[in-house]
Structure formats: structure tokens, C-alpha cells
Amino acid sequence: xxxALTQDQRMMQESLVRTLADxxxxxxxxxxxxxxxxxxxxxxxxxxxFGLAGVVIPEEHGGLGLTLLxxxxxxxxxxxxxxxxxxxxxxxxxxxxxxxGSAAQQAQWLPKLARGxxxxxxxxxESVAGAxxxxxxxxxxxxxxxxxxxxxxxxxxxxxIVADTAGELHLTPGEALDSxxxxxxxxxxxxxRLAELTFDDTPAEPLCGGPELLAALRDAAWVLIAADSLGAxxxxxxxxxxxxxxxxxxxxxxGSFQAVKHMCAExxxxxxxxxxxxxYAAYAFDNAPxxxxxxxxxxxxxxxxxxxxxxxxVARTATEVHGGMGITDLLGLHFWxxxxxxxxxxxxxxxxxxxxxxxxxxxxx
Amino acid sequence: MDLTETPEMAAFRAExxxxxxxxxxxxxxxxxxxxxxxxxxxxxAGYAARTIPKAYGGYGAEPDILKSRIxxxxxxAAGAPRGMSGQGISMLVPTLLEVGxxxxxxxxxxxxxRGEIIWCQGxxxxxxxxxxxxxxxxxxxxxxxxxxSGSKIWTSTAHAAQMMFCLVRTEPRAAKHxxxxxxxxxxxxxxxxxxxxxxxxxxxEFNEVFFTDVRVPQSAVVGGRGRGWFVANTTLKHERGxxxxxxxxxxxxxxxxxxxxxxxxxxxxxxxxPIFRDxxxxxxxxxxxxxxxxxxxxxxQLTQEPVGIAALIVKLxxxxxxxxxxxxxxxxxxxxxxxxxxxxxxxxxxxxxxxxMFDLGLIxxxxxxxxxxxxxxxxxxxxxxxxxxxxx
Numbered sequence: 001x002x003x004a005l006t007q008d009q010r011m012m013q014e015s016l017v018r019t020l021a022d023x024x025x026x027x028x029x030x031x032x033x034x035x036x037x038x039x040x041x042x043x044x045x046x047x048x049x050f051g052l053a054g055v056v057i058p059e060e061h062g063g064l065g066l067t068l069l070x071x072x073x074x075x076x077x078x079x080x081x082x083x084x085x086x087x088x089x090x091x092x093x094x095x096x097x098x099x100x101g102s103a104a105q106q107a108q109w110l111p112k113l114a115r116g117x118x119x120x121x122x123x124x125x126e127s128v129a130g131a132x133x134x135x136x137x138x139x140x141x142x143x144x145x146x147x148x149x150x151x152x153x154x155x156x157x158x159x160x161i162v163a164d165t166a167g168e169l170h171l172t173p174g175e176a177l178d179s180x181x182x183x184x185x186x187x188x189x190x191x192x193r194l195a196e197l198t199f200d201d202t203p204a205e206p207l208c209g210g211p212e213l214l215a216a217l218r219d220a221a222w223v224l225i226a227a228d229s230l231g232a233x234x235x236x237x238x239x240x241x242x243x244x245x246x247x248x249x250x251x252x253x254x255g256s257f258q259a260v261k262h263m264c265a266e267x268x269x270x271x272x273x274x275x276x277x278x279x280y281a282a283y284a285f286d287n288a289p290x291x292x293x294x295x296x297x298x299x300x301x302x303x304x305x306x307x308x309x310x311x312x313x314v315a316r317t318a319t320e321v322h323g324g325m326g327i328t329d330l331l332g333l334h335f336w337x338x339x340x341x342x343x344x345x346x347x348x349x350x351x352x353x354x355x356x357x358x359x360x361x362x363x364x365x
Numbered sequence: 366m367d368l369t370e371t372p373e374m375a376a377f378r379a380e381x382x383x384x385x386x387x388x389x390x391x392x393x394x395x396x397x398x399x400x401x402x403x404x405x406x407x408x409x410a411g412y413a414a415r416t417i418p419k420a421y422g423g424y425g426a427e428p429d430i431l432k433s434r435i436x437x438x439x440x441x442a443a444g445a446p447r448g449m450s451g452q453g454i455s456m457l458v459p460t461l462l463e464v465g466x467x468x469x470x471x472x473x474x475x476x477x478x479r480g481e482i483i484w485c486q487g488x489x490x491x492x493x494x495x496x497x498x499x500x501x502x503x504x505x506x507x508x509x510x511x512x513x514s515g516s517k518i519w520t521s522t523a524h525a526a527q528m529m530f531c532l533v534r535t536e537p538r539a540a541k542h543x544x545x546x547x548x549x550x551x552x553x554x555x556x557x558x559x560x561x562x563x564x565x566x567x568x569x570e571f572n573e574v575f576f577t578d579v580r581v582p583q584s585a586v587v588g589g590r591g592r593g594w595f596v597a598n599t600t601l602k603h604e605r606g607x608x609x610x611x612x613x614x615x616x617x618x619x620x621x622x623x624x625x626x627x628x629x630x631x632x633x634x635x636x637x638x639p640i641f642r643d644x645x646x647x648x649x650x651x652x653x654x655x656x657x658x659x660x661x662x663x664x665x666q667l668t669q670e671p672v673g674i675a676a677l678i679v680k681l682x683x684x685x686x687x688x689x690x691x692x693x694x695x696x697x698x699x700x701x702x703x704x705x706x707x708x709x710x711x712x713x714x715x716x717x718x719x720x721x722m723f724d725l726g727l728i729x730x731x732x733x734x735x736x737x738x739x740x741x742x743x744x745x746x747x748x749x750x751x752x753x754x755x756x757x
Contacts, residue, residue, distance in 0.1 A: 001374075001431055002367045003660035004668065069366060241746050256749040258739065264746055265738035269678040273654035276675070280657045283366045302650035309647070354646035355639070363622070363636050363645075 003279070005073070013073045019050050020081040026332050032084040033190035033335070039156060040084045047085055048116025057094045061110035068095075068220055069282035072227035076278075079231030079343075082335045084191040086119045086153030088224055089161075092217050093120030096161045099216060100169055100207035109159055109171075118158025118174065123148035123197055127163045128218045129348040137199055139164040139206070144172065144199035150346065154195025155182050162197070162204065167211040170204035177202055189342035191335060216285075219297050221347050222304035223281050229307035229343045230274050232336045236318035237267045239333065243322050254321075263317050270310045277303050294360050301357040305350035311340035368660075377432055381439040384410055389443075397446045404449050404480045412436050413448025414478040417458065422475025430663050437612045451522060453477040453484030457530050460547070460600045464588035473528075473549070485552070487517040487531030487574060488597065495736050497532075498542050498594060502576060504533040506583070511535065511548070513556075513579040519730060523559045523572035526552050532593050535586075545593035549585045556580070566722045567705075601732075609683025611652070611659040617690050617720075618652050620713075621645065625697055628712070635697045644693050648686065655682050674745040681737040684728045691721035 005013075023046035032038045047053065055071050057063025064070075071091045078087055094113060097106050112118050126136050126148060137146040148154075148162060158174035177197065185194040207213065241264050244255030254260045281299035288296040315337045319326035326333050344350065358364040370378070388406070390398075397403035407413035408424055415433065417423020426432075440447055448454075458477055461470050476482045493500040502515025513533055523529065529550045536544035552559070556579040561569035588596035625636040625645060636642055658675055665672040694717035695702035705715045728734050742748040 001370070001434075001660070001664065003657070003664040004366065004670070006366075241748065245748065252752065253749060255742075256751055258735070258751055261742035261746075261748050262735065262738040264748060265741035268674050268741055268745055269681055269738075272674045272678055273651070273658045273682065276657035276661045277650070277654035279366060279661075280653075283368065287368075299653070302646075302653055305646070306650040306654055351643060354643055354650070357646050357649070358636075358642050363626070364639075364642060 003276070005279070009070060009073055012070065013077055016050060016052075016074055016077045017080070019046060020077060020083055023047065024081055024083045024085075026082075026335070029082050029084055029191055029335060030332065036184065036186075036193075043083065044085050044116060044119065047083075047087075052085075052087065053090050053116035053119075054094070054110075054114030056091050056098075057110050057114045058098070061106065062114035063094070063110065067282070067286040068223060069279065069286055071220075072223050072278055072282040075224045075227035076231035076234075079228035079233075079339065080235040082191050082232065082235075082339050086121065086157065088221060089120035089122050089153045089157060089159075091224060092122040092221055093159055093161050095220055096122065096169060096207060096209075096213060096217055097171075100209035100213045101171070105171060105205065105207075113159065119153055119156060120159040120161065121151050121153040121157035121195070122161045122217060122221070123151040123154065124161075124163040124214060124217055124221070125150040125347060126165070127167060127214055128221075129346075129352065131165075136165045137162055137170075139166075139168065139170055139204065142203060142205070144170060144202045144204045146199055148197045148199070149194075150185065151195045151197055152192055152346070154197055155184055155193050160197070161207070161217075162199070163214055163217075167214050169207040169209065169213055169217075171207055172199075172202055172204040176204070187342060189335075189338040191339060192342055215297060218347065219281075219285055219300035222300040222353070223278065223285060225343050225346055226274070226278050226281065226300075226303035226307040229311040229340055230271070230278055232339045232343070233267075233271050233274070233307070233311050233314040236314050236333065236336045236340075237264065237271060239336075240264055240267065240318040240321035243325075247323070260321060263321055267314045267317055270313060274303070274307050274310055277306060298357055298360045301353050301360065304348070305353040305357065308344040308350040308353075311344055315340040374431055374435060378435045378439060381412065381436055382443070384412070385439060385443040385445050392445050395444050395446060400449070401480045403446065404478075407448045408478060412440075414454075417462070417474065417478060421462075421470050422478045430666055434663060441612055441616050449480045451483060452486045452530075453482060453528070456486060456600045457484050460530070460587065460596060463599055464592075464596055466587075469549070469587060482528055483522055483526045485520050485523040485526035485529045485572075485574075487520055487523075487529045487550075489519045490516060491518055495733055498545070500532055500534060500545065502531075502533045503537065504535045504546065504548065504581075506535075507580070509584075510580050510582050511585075513548075513550070513576045513581060515576050517574040517576075518562065518571070520559075520572045520574045521570055523552070523574050524561060524569070528552060529574070530587070532597055535593075536591050539591060542594045543591055545597075546590050547587045547593040547596040548581055549587060550579065550581050554579050554581065564722070564726065566719050568719075570723065570726075609655075609679035609681070611656045611679075611683060614652055614683055614686050614690070615656055617687060618649060621648075621690055621694050624694060624713070628698065628701075630699060638697070641693070641697045644696075648689055648693060651682075652686055655679070655686065674741065677737070677741045677745045680732060681734055681741070684724060685734070688721065688724040688728060691717050691724055695721055 024043045032040050051064045052074055054063025055066050059065040135147040135149045137144050137148050160172040162170045181198045183196045185196050187194055244260050245253055247254050281303040284296040284299045325331050411424040411426055414423040415426050416428045419425035458474055490500050504511035504513045529552055531548050531550055532545050533548055534544050535546040556577040558575040560573045562571040562573050563569045626634055628635050662676055701712055704711045705718050
């Protein structure tokens with residue numbers, strides 16, 4: 001038994017952290033957040049050079065051929081840096097293609113994705129988090145109709161993977177949906193661009209796999225979001241600890257007051273177990289037998305739900321440790337606060353996800 | 366990450382499973398029929414006292430954390446009682462192995478492992494709780510002996526114990542941490558009085574112990590005079606690990622799930638209530654996370670890598686989760702949950718209520734939650750200690 005990261009995985013993560021410090025420091029994130037015309041292309045290019053665009057794409061298609069666990073470690077680093085990049089689609093679309101795409105579809109799309117020439121987005125929100133405002137996509141005779149909401153990276157994606165209301169998945173080339181069919185949904189977290197997609201007899205190709213593939217995409221997405229929250233939460237904890245060791249009041253650093261220390265200890269005590277759960281959930285996904293895996297789904301659900309709860313606690317507590325500075329734009333702590341706020345709701349808030357966890361175990365009908 | 370089992374480990378698992386299957390009748394209902402006999406059988410098979418050398422009455426296996434885990438898992442799966450686990454076995458024996466003299470090891474370890482000697486631990490005092498090093502029970506030299514006077518509190522099993530391992534102040538002029546010795550005392554020595562300490566559970570799980578000129582030979586010191594603080598600290602970590610054991614918490618979670626599936630209100634299973642179901646799922650997520658945190662610690666121990674915070678949170682989280690499991694069980698049972706003692710409507714012998722109260726004691730004992738948070742923030746996060754107030 002070996003419940004630890006490999007040397008390669010640690011080195012990859014450390015080196016990604018350094019790459020992000022260069023390519024996406026806070027002032028770069030801030031420019032992206034302030035300007036909706038900024039596509040962040042330079043940041044994504046740097047990460048594509050690093051290999052992130054093809055992290056789970058097999059080597060024969062130009063990717064790194066790594067696992068969801070590796071992608072989760074990358075996601076953790078991206079969350080820690082609040083990086084403004086369309087990473088979820090870069091992992092989920094290849095999984096959809098590898099599990100549900102034809103050889104021709106794989107050959108057509110995977111190399112382009114791996115090179116970072118185009119980005120991908122996956123529209124599964126209605127199937128996972130529920131349909132709002134009449135959203136939902138139907139597919140007939142190779143045409144999609146209807147709306148998909150809350151699609152991360154959907155504004156600029158060159159490849160769309162879309163779930164219909166029957167749980168089947170479809171592939172739509174980006175050029176089939178022009179800008180009139182893609183509307184930005186401005187949200188709290190300006191480092192992530194969510195889109196509303198409107199399909200109007202939009203041509204699409206079916207993928208195989210149906211609800212099983214949809215469940216796999218959901219599970220992988222939950223693990224990635226959980227890892228992103230873990231990274232964002234860890235970053236907030238580290239900032240709070242550093243601030244508490246430096247800020248002086250009443251002639252002492254505030255980190256020597258137990259009231260403040262205990263807030264930090266509580267954050268650490270809640271966050272640290274999340275790390276092991278995220279690792280295990282990714283591992284369970286990577287090693288699941290073919291077909292529907294209750295174990296992988298259950299672990300992904302718990303990872304998503306627990307990091308959502310802990311994320312909220314850490315976001316609030318770390319902000320409080322910073323005192324008044326915590327709520328200023330100048331400090332920029334709010335970028336992490338908002339990232340955690342988005343991650344909590346995206347693809348299902350914890351209450352909804354836990355209900356799915358109960359259902360997976362036959363504890364709910 | 367690789368959690369697949371090697372053929373050697375799979376064979377070992379089958380062996381443990383076979384052992385338990387063959388002896389199912391010995392532990393019907395989850396408790397051993399003959400506690401001492403069960404303990405002897407476990408030691409002989411290597412499922413208790415596994416790594417204690419044969420010369421001292423153990424099984425004599427090389428430490429193998431994976432096999433230990435397999436044993437734990439299979440015993441939980443079979444609902445079989447583990448070996449005895451009093452403070453003698455879990456704390457004194459490791460201490461003697463680490464710092465005891467050869468004579469002490471031979472004399473005490475074997476009978477302790479076999480359950481023939483029950484021990485109690487004399488650490489806390491009325492004036493030395495979280496600030497344990499402030500203990501005042503004094504041992505004054507008198508020829509080849511010490512005369513011990515003072516009192517101890519929170520001494521579980523003192524009423525049933527034949528022996529006590531105890532921290533006493535032997536060097537009153539030395540610094541706080543350096544004047545303490547770790548001594549072994551027979552409980553029938555004249556001058557010892559044990560008074561049960563009744564707690565909120567209605568039981569007396571703890572005692573107070575009073576010493577008046579209790580004579581023990583100086584040879585009863587373990588690990589050297591004035592070294593008691595360091596001797597005790599080598600084993601306190603065993604206690605904290607034991608108090609947060611994720612396997613035990615998982616076993617309780619499973620019992621709670623079973624309760625919520627089978628118990629009904631208005632003809633509907635408790636699990637059908639969405640609020641209770643959600644609380645159960647919240648706890649399951651946290652318990653799974655602590656379980657995998659435990660696997661991570663095992664691996665780190667095997668590879669001798671530092672783990673820092675992952676180890677420091679075990680006691681805090683484990684005790685909290687146990688307490689919350691009991692709280693949920695009581696809430697889900699509703700009015701049935703307030704029943705205690707006996708009566709036809711009582712569920713699970715009132716165990717959930719008892720746990721709810723007793724586990725609060727465990728959140729406080731063995732280093733309070735607040736002391737744990739000091740440890741996490743100081744050792745784990747590198748935050749400064751609270752400055753000592755200037756002496757007026």
C-alpha cells in the first residue's frame with residue numbers, strides 16, 4: 001500500500017507552482033478580472049507549453065497521458081494561484097472523447113487540444129446541478145436546441161461537449177456556435193468566465209456512453225473542483241498565518257493570541273483531511289473498473305461536498321484573520337474568497353451533492 | 366498512490382479472516398465470552414501484542430504497519446473484539462520497551478499483555494491538568510525508598526487496578542520539567558486511597574487517588590530519576606493516536622447507518638428524513654477524509670517522511686467526530702434518544718447517550734481540544750507561543 005504522491009507528481013506540482021508565479025501572478029489575475037476583453041491567452045499558452053492542455057490526453061495524440069490524480073494536483077495549484085484558465089474543459093473534454101468518441105473524433109480533436117490551439121468546454125450543469133430558467137438541451141437528427149447555463153470556458157471554447165436532457169452527450173465544433181449563441185454570465189468570480197449557450201438547430205455529433213459517460217464527467221469535474229478549492233483554501237490559510245505572524249497589535253504579533261492561533265489551527269485541521277480525500281477520490285476514478293463505479297462516484301461526491309463546506313469556513317475565517325485588510329481590493333484576498341464561493345455552487349452545492357452520495361449508497365430513493 | 370494489495374498481504378488477510386471465522390462462537394454479540402482466554406488466543410495468533418518480543422510475552426513479529434491495518438480491518442468487518450487495550454498495554458508496555466530496565470521488562474510486560482495485571486495511569490492532578498508539568502505529588506527520599514504524598518485525578522480503572530504508573534516530583538529544586546520521575550506503584554501499598562469519581566454518565570469511569578507516605582523502592586523508577594517528563598511524553602503520543610483512531614470511528618458510523626436504516630418513526634425509516642440524512646452524509650464525508658488521512662500517515666511512517674499537520678489533527682478531529690456521531694444518533698432517535706439505564710423502549714443499551722457524554726470527556730481529556738489547537742498552530746503552522754505574563 002502506498003498512499004502518497006510519487007516523486008514525479010510532487011516535482012510536477014512544484015514546477016507548476018513556479019510556472020504560475022511567472023505566468024499568472026496576482027497582478028495578471030487582476031488585469032484579467034478587470035477586463036472582460038482580456039482572454040488570458042498568454043497564461044493558457046504558458047500552461048499549454050507546460051503540458052496542462054493535454055495532461056490526460058494519451059501520448060499518441062500529443063498529450064502527457066497522465067491520470068485524473070495528476071490533473072487534480074494541477075487543479076490544486078491553479079486554485080492556489082486563482083489562475084484564470086479554462087482547465088476543467090481541458091480535462092473533461094478529452095475524457096469524453098477517449099471514453100465516448102470515435103477514433104476519427106479523437107484524431108480530429110485531441111492533438112489540437114493537447115497543443116493548446118483550441119480550448120474546450122463541457123456543458124453538463126443542467127444534468128448535474130439541475131435546470132434553471134427553462135434551460136436544457138434537446139438533440140434531434142444531429143441538431144441541438146435549447147440552452148445550457150453555467151458553462152466554464154464556454155465563451156471562447158473551440159470545442160463544446162454538451163449533455164442533452166436525456167443524459168446523452170454530443171460534440172459540437174466551436175465554429176458551429178457563433179458569438180450570438182454565447183453570452184457571458186457575469187458572476188462573483190471574475191477569474192472564471194461562465195457562459196450561457198443557446199443552441200438553435202446547431203449541428204452536433206453524438207458521443208457514445210450516455211448516462212455512464214455523463215456520470216464519469218460529473219465525477220471528474222467534482223474531483224477537479226474539489227482540488228481547486230483545496231488549493232485556494234490552502235493559499236488562504238497560508239496568507240492568514242503569514243499575516244498573523246507579521247501584524248502587531250497590543251505590542252504583540254496577533255498570531256501569538258490564542259483567539260487568532262486557534263482560528264488558524266481550525267482551518268488547518270479542516271483542510272488537511274480534504275487533501276487525503278481528494279487524492280483518494282482521484283485515485284478511485286483512475287482505478288475504477290469500466291462502467292458505473294459507485295465507489296468513485298461516492299468519493300468524488302464527498303470530496304466536492306466537503307471541500308465546499310471547508311472552503312466556505314476557510315474563506316471566511318482567513319478573511320477575518322486579516323482584519324479590515326481582508327475585505328479590501330488592495331490586498332486581493334477576495335479573489336480566493338470568490339473562487340471558493342463559485343466552486344461551492346458549481347455543478348451542485350454540497351446539500352445537493354450529498355443527497356446524490358446518499359442515493360449512491362441506497363440510503364435515499 | 367497504489368492501494369492494491371500484494372499477494373503476501375492478500376494471503377495474510379485470508380489468514381486473519383479464517384481465524385475469525387473459525388472462532389465466531391467465541392465472540393457472539395461482539396464481546397469475548399472469556400476475555401482472558403480470547404486475549405491469550407490473539408497473542409498466540411499474532412493479532413494482539415504482535416510486535417512485542419517473545420521473550421517478554423508477545424508474539425515477536427517484525428513491525429508491519431500494513432499487517433496491523435489488515436488485522437484492524439478484518440476485526441471490524443467480523444465484529445470481533447480486539448485484544449485488551451487498557452493503559453497498561455497501550456501506554457506502559459511501549460514505555461517499558463523504550464526505556465525500561467531488562468528486569469522491569471521481564472517482570473511486567475508479559476502479565477500485562479495477558480491481562481493478568483490491570484494498570485492505571487497517575488498523571489493528572491487537581492492542579493496539573495493541561496499544565497501537566499506543574500504536578501506536585503512529591504516523592505521524598507527515605508533510605509533506598511521514596512515516600513510519596515499527594516493526589517491524582519482522572520485515574521481511570523484505579524479501582525480495579527493492581528498497579529499504577531505515575532509521575533511524581535523527585536527533585537523539588539530542579540526546573541519544572543526536570544524534577545519529575547516515572548514510577549511504578551502496587552495499588553495495595555499502604556497509604557493509597559482510591560475514591561471513585563462519578564461523572565455525568567452516572568458511572569464512575571475515573572477515580573481520584575490519594576497518597577499518604579506511600580513507600581516505594583527507588584528501583585521502581587522507569588527511565589531514570591528526573592527523566593519522567595520525557596519518559597511520559599514518549600507514550601502520550603500513543604494515547605493521542607488511540608483517542609482519534611479512525612477505524613473505531615468508522616465502525617461507529619456503520620452502526621449509526623444501520624440504526625437509521627432500521628429504526629422507524631411514524632412507520633418511516635429515520636434515514637428517510639432528509640435533514641438527518643444530510644447530517645449523516647456530512648459526517649460520512651469527514652470520517653472518510655480522516656480515514657484516508659490515516660492511510661497517508663501509515664505510508665509516511667513506512668517511508669519515514671514527515672507529515673506535520675496530518676498527524677497533529679488526529680486527536681482533535683477523531684474525538685469531535687465520535688461526539689457528533691453520538692449527537693446525530695440521539696437526534697435521529699428523538700424522544701427514544703433520551704432514554705437511559707434500562708426499560709423496554711431503550712435502544713442499544715443507551716450506548717449513544719453514554720457516548721455523547723463520555724466522548725465529551727475525551728474531547729477534554731488526553732490534551733484538551735484547545736491544547737490540541739495550540740499544538741497544531743505552534744508545531745504545525747509555526748505560530749508563536751503565547752508570551753508568559755510578567756511576574757507581578
